[in-house]
Amino acid sequence: MDLSFSTEDIAFRDEVRTFLEKDYPAELRGKFSRDEYAKEDFLLWQKTLFKRGWGAPAWPKKFGGTGWTATQKYIFQEECARAETLPVPPFGMAMLAPVLMAFGSEEQKAHYLPRILNGTDFWCQGYSEPGAGSDLASLKTKAERQGDHYIINGQKTWTTLGHFADWIFVLCRTDPKAKKPQEGISFILVDMKSPGVEVRPIITMDGSHEVNETWLTDVKVPVANLVGKENEGWTYAKYLLAHERSGIAGVARSKKGIERLRQIASVELDQGQPIIRNPEFAKKISELEIDLSALEYTELRTLAGEASGKGPGPESSILKIKGTEIQQRITELTLEAVGVYGAPYFRGFPKDGDNQLPIGPDYAHLTAPMYANMRKTSIYGGSNEIQHNIIAKMVLGL
Amino acid sequence: MDFAFTSEQDMLRDTVARLIREQYDFDTRRKVAKSEAGWRPQMWAQFAELGLLGASFPESDGGFGGGPIEAMIISEEFGKGLVIEPYLQTVVIAGGFLRHGGSAAQKEENLPALIGGERLYAFAYSEPKSRFDLHDVSTTAKKDGKGYVLNGQKAVVLGGPLATHLVVTARTSGGQRDTSGITVFLVPKTAKGVSTRDYPTVDGLRASEVYFENVAVGADAVIGEVDNGLPMIEKVVDEAIAAVCAEAVGCMKILNEATISYARQRKQFGQPIANFQVLQHRMVDMFMAAEQATSMTYMVTLKLDEPDRQRKLAASAAKVQIGKAGKLVSQDAVQIHGGMGMTDELNVGHFFKRVTMIESQFGNTDWHLRRYTELSNR
Numbered sequence: 001m002d003l004s005f006s007t008e009d010i011a012f013r014d015e016v017r018t019f020l021e022k023d024y025p026a027e028l029r030g031k032f033s034r035d036e037y038a039k040e041d042f043l044l045w046q047k048t049l050f051k052r053g054w055g056a057p058a059w060p061k062k063f064g065g066t067g068w069t070a071t072q073k074y075i076f077q078e079e080c081a082r083a084e085t086l087p088v089p090p091f092g093m094a095m096l097a098p099v100l101m102a103f104g105s106e107e108q109k110a111h112y113l114p115r116i117l118n119g120t121d122f123w124c125q126g127y128s129e130p131g132a133g134s135d136l137a138s139l140k141t142k143a144e145r146q147g148d149h150y151i152i153n154g155q156k157t158w159t160t161l162g163h164f165a166d167w168i169f170v171l172c173r174t175d176p177k178a179k180k181p182q183e184g185i186s187f188i189l190v191d192m193k194s195p196g197v198e199v200r201p202i203i204t205m206d207g208s209h210e211v212n213e214t215w216l217t218d219v220k221v222p223v224a225n226l227v228g229k230e231n232e233g234w235t236y237a238k239y240l241l242a243h244e245r246s247g248i249a250g251v252a253r254s255k256k257g258i259e260r261l262r263q264i265a266s267v268e269l270d271q272g273q274p275i276i277r278n279p280e281f282a283k284k285i286s287e288l289e290i291d292l293s294a295l296e297y298t299e300l301r302t303l304a305g306e307a308s309g310k311g312p313g314p315e316s317s318i319l320k321i322k323g324t325e326i327q328q329r330i331t332e333l334t335l336e337a338v339g340v341y342g343a344p345y346f347r348g349f350p351k352d353g354d355n356q357l358p359i360g361p362d363y364a365h366l367t368a369p370m371y372a373n374m375r376k377t378s379i380y381g382g383s384n385e386i387q388h389n390i391i392a393k394m395v396l397g398l
Numbered sequence: 399m400d401f402a403f404t405s406e407q408d409m410l411r412d413t414v415a416r417l418i419r420e421q422y423d424f425d426t427r428r429k430v431a432k433s434e435a436g437w438r439p440q441m442w443a444q445f446a447e448l449g450l451l452g453a454s455f456p457e458s459d460g461g462f463g464g465g466p467i468e469a470m471i472i473s474e475e476f477g478k479g480l481v482i483e484p485y486l487q488t489v490v491i492a493g494g495f496l497r498h499g500g501s502a503a504q505k506e507e508n509l510p511a512l513i514g515g516e517r518l519y520a521f522a523y524s525e526p527k528s529r530f531d532l533h534d535v536s537t538t539a540k541k542d543g544k545g546y547v548l549n550g551q552k553a554v555v556l557g558g559p560l561a562t563h564l565v566v567t568a569r570t571s572g573g574q575r576d577t578s579g580i581t582v583f584l585v586p587k588t589a590k591g592v593s594t595r596d597y598p599t600v601d602g603l604r605a606s607e608v609y610f611e612n613v614a615v616g617a618d619a620v621i622g623e624v625d626n627g628l629p630m631i632e633k634v635v636d637e638a639i640a641a642v643c644a645e646a647v648g649c650m651k652i653l654n655e656a657t658i659s660y661a662r663q664r665k666q667f668g669q670p671i672a673n674f675q676v677l678q679h680r681m682v683d684m685f686m687a688a689e690q691a692t693s694m695t696y697m698v699t700l701k702l703d704e705p706d707r708q709r710k711l712a713a714s715a716a717k718v719q720i721g722k723a724g725k726l727v728s729q730d731a732v733q734i735h736g737g738m739g740m741t742d743e744l745n746v747g748h749f750f751k752r753v754t755m756i757e758s759q760f761g762n763t764d765w766h767l768r769r770y771t772e773l774s775n776r
C-alpha cells in the first residue's frame with residue numbers, strides 16, 4: 001500500500017499536462033464548460049488523442065491501448081478534468097469495446113475497434129425502451145432472421161447522442177418463445193444510416209437535446225452484425241453495464257467541479273463578504289469534498305482489484321451511487337452559491353445577433369440548467385434504487 | 399384556534415381552481431411561457447374580472463374585504479397551475495407597499511387601477527451584489543429640489559417586462575449596507591432614464607435587469623417614510639414569503655399527485671413500481687413534507703400582523719421548511735418518474751424548476767436559517 005506518486009509518475013503528469021496545453025484543439029477550448037458541443041468536436045478530440053497514441057487508455061495494448069499503469073490512467077483522467085477537455089463519450093470506447101473484445105468475432109474486432117480508437121465512428125446505446133427501463137429484460141424490440149439478415153422492429157428510447165451517432169448497438173429479442181425474459185435476447189450492431197432508423201429528439205427539462213427516441217422499422221441488418229451467440233445477448237449486456245457503472249463515478253470531473261464551486265464562492269458575495277467565508281457554506285463544501293475523497297479511495301481500491309485480474313463486480317454499484325450523488329450535490333451547491341443570477345435562462349437567448357452584455361456573471365448562466373440536468377445521473381446507467389438492489393442481493397446476499 | 403376556511407374562502411378557492419383547470423392546463427402554460435410575450439394579458443383581465451386581484455384588499459382600499467388568507471388561497475391554486483402572470487409582484491408586493499405606506503393620493507391613483515387589472519407592478523430591489531440582503535442597496539436617490547434623482551441597477555426583477563410600474567428601493571442616505579437610509583419609490587416604467595433588459599427565467603417566468611440613469615421623480619413618488627423604508631420592506635417581503643410558500647405548497651401537491659398516479663400506473667418487473675417499498679416510503683416522505691409545508695404556510699400567514707420579531711421568525715421558519723420540503727419533493731418526484739421525469743414534455747420538470755427557484759426567492763434556506771437563529775437568540 002502506497003499513496004505517493006513516483007518520480008516517473010510525476011514526469012508522466014507533466015507530459016500529459018504539456019500535451020493538453022499544446023495539443024488540445026484550440027477550437028474546443030471552453031466548449032465543455034459552456035455546454036456547447038457537436039459530434040465533430042468529440043471526434044476531433046478522439047483523433048487528437050489517437051494521434052498521440054493515447055486513444056484508449058483503458059484498452060489492452062494489443063487493441064491499441066496505452067499499457068498505462070492504474071496510476072497513470074488516474075493521472076490522465078485528473079489532467080483531462082483539470083483542463084476541462086471534452087469527455088470521451090463512453091458508448092463506443094467504454095461500453096461496446098469491452099464487449100467486442102470479450103465476445104466479438106475476429107472480424108468485428110478488426111473492423112470496429114480501430115474505428116472507435118481513431119475517431120471515425122460515433123456510437124450510441126440502444127438498450128432502454130418505453131416499457132423496458134429498470135426492467136431491461138422485458139424489452140420488446142424484435143429481430144427476425146431472414147436468410148443472411150435480421151429484420152429489426154421496435155422502439156428504443158433515451159438514446160443519448162443518438163442524433164450524432166453513426167452506429168447503435170441494440171438489444172433485440174430473437175427468441176420470443178424463450179422461457180425467461182433474460183433468455184432469447186441478442187446483441188446486434190446497427191448502422192444508423194440503414195433505411196428504417198428514425199431518430200426523434202427528446203428535450204429535457206433543462207432545455208437541452210441530449211436524448212432521443214430511436215425508432216426501428218423493418219431495419220435490415222446483416223447477420224454478421226450479431227455479437228457473440230444468438231440469444232445470449234443478456235450476458236453481454238450485463239457485462240457492459242458493469243463497465244458503464246464504474247466509469248460513471250466521475251471522480252476527476254467532480255474534483256474540478258468542486259474547484260469551480262470554490263472559485264465561484266470566493267467571488268460571490270453573501271452579506272457583503274465572499275460566501276466561501278460563510279462558515280455554513282464552507283462546511284457544506286468540505287463535507288462534499290470529504291465524500292468525494294471517500295469515493296476516490298473506494299474507486300482506487302476497486303481499480304487495484306481490477307488490475308489484479310478481477311473485472312468490475314457488483315461493487316461498482318457503490319461508485320455509481322456515490323459518484324452520482326456527489327455530481328448532483330456539486331450542481332446544487334453551485335446554484336446556491338450564485339444566488340439571484342441562477343434564475344436567468346439563456347439557452348436560445350439572447351437571440352442570434354444580440355451581442356449585448358450578458359446578464360450577471362458568466363458562470364451563473366448554466367447553474368440552474370445543470371442542476372436540473374444532473375438529476376438524470378441517479379436515473380440512468382441503472383437507477384440508484386436498482387444499484388441498491390444489486391448491492392443488497394449480490395454483495396450482501398440479502 | 400380555528401383552521402377552518404369561511405364559505406367565501408372556499409368559494410374563492412373553487413373559482414381559482416376552476417379557472418386553472420379550464421384555462422391554465424399544462425400544455426397551454428408551456429406554450430405561453432415559450433411565446434414571445436411570455437404571458438397572457440387576457441388572463442390578467444380575467445383575474446381582475448373574477449375579483450382575484452382585489453380579493454386580499456380591505457373594503458376601505460377598494461377591495462373585497464379579504465387579507466393574507468385570501469392571498470394564500472390564490473397563491474396556492476396559482477402554484478398548481480404554475481401561473482406566470484405577476485400576481486405576487488402586483489397584488490402581494492406592490493399592493494402591500496401601498497397598504498402599509500401609501501398616501502391617500504397614491505392609493506387613490508394606484509389601487510383601483512391595480513385591482514382593475516390596468517396597472518402591473520414589479521419589485522426592483524435586488525442588485526447584482528446584494529444577494530438576499532434587503533438593506534444592501536447601492537442604487538441612489540439624490541434629493542434634487544423637491545424631488546429625487548435615481549441612479550443604479552436592479553437585478554433579476556421578476557415580472558419586469560410585463561410591468562407598467564416599478565416599486566424601487568433606493569438609498570437616500572448612508573452607506574451601501576446601512577439599515578437606515580433606504581427609501582421606497584414608485585416609478586412608472588416609462589419614466590425617462592429607466593431602461594431594461596428583458597429575459598426569460600429558468601422556471602418560465604420573465605424578468606428584467608433594470609437600469610436607472612438620472613431618473614427624476616417627485617417627492618410624491620416616495621412610499622412611506624424617507625430614509626426609514628427598511629421595516630416596511632421587510633414586512634412586505636415577509637408577506638411575499640407567505641405567498642410564495644403557498645405557491646410552493648400548490649406545486650408540491652401537484653408533484654405528489656403526479657408521482658403517486660405515475661407510480662401506480664408504471665409497470666416494471668411485472669408490477670406497478672408503486673409496489674416497491676423503497677418508493678412507497680419515499681412517497682410517504684414527500685407527502686409528509688408537503689403536509690408540514692402546508693402547516694407552516696398557514697402559520698406564517700396567520701402571523702403576518704404580529705410584531706416584527708415574531709413575524710420575522712415565522713416567515714423565516716416557514717421559508718426554511720418550504721425550502722427543504724421543496725427540494726425533497728421535487729427531486730424525488732423526478733427520480734420516481736425515471737427518465738420521463740427528466741423531460742420537458744411532462745409537467746414534473748416544470749414544477750421542479752419553479753420549486754427550485756422559490757427556494758432562493760426572498761432568501762434561501764441558509765439565509766433564513768441564519769435570520770431565524772439570530773432572532774431566536776436575541
Ligand SMILES: Cc1cc2nc3c(=O)[nH]c(=O)nc-3n(C[C@H](O)[C@H](O)[C@H](O)COP(=O)(O)OP(=O)(O)OC[C@H]3O[C@@H](n4cnc5c(N)ncnc54)[C@H](O)[C@@H]3O)c2cc1C
Pocket residue numbers: 124125126127128129130132133134135157158159160161210211376379380381382383384385386389664666667671674676677733734735736737738740
Ligand atoms: C438523460 C438520460 C440518458 C439516458 N441514456 C440512455 C442511453 O443512451 N441508452 C439507453 O439504452 N438508455 C439510456 N437511458 C435510460 C436509462 O437507462 C433509464 O432511464 C433507466 O434504466 C430507468 O428506466 P426508466 O426511465 O424507464 O424508469 P423506470 O424503470 O420506470 O423507473 C421509475 C422509478 O422506479 C424505480 N424502480 C424501478 N424498479 C424498481 C425496483 N425494483 N425497486 C425499487 N425501485 C425501482 C426506479 O429507480 C425509478 O425511480 C438514459 C436515461 C436518461 C434519463
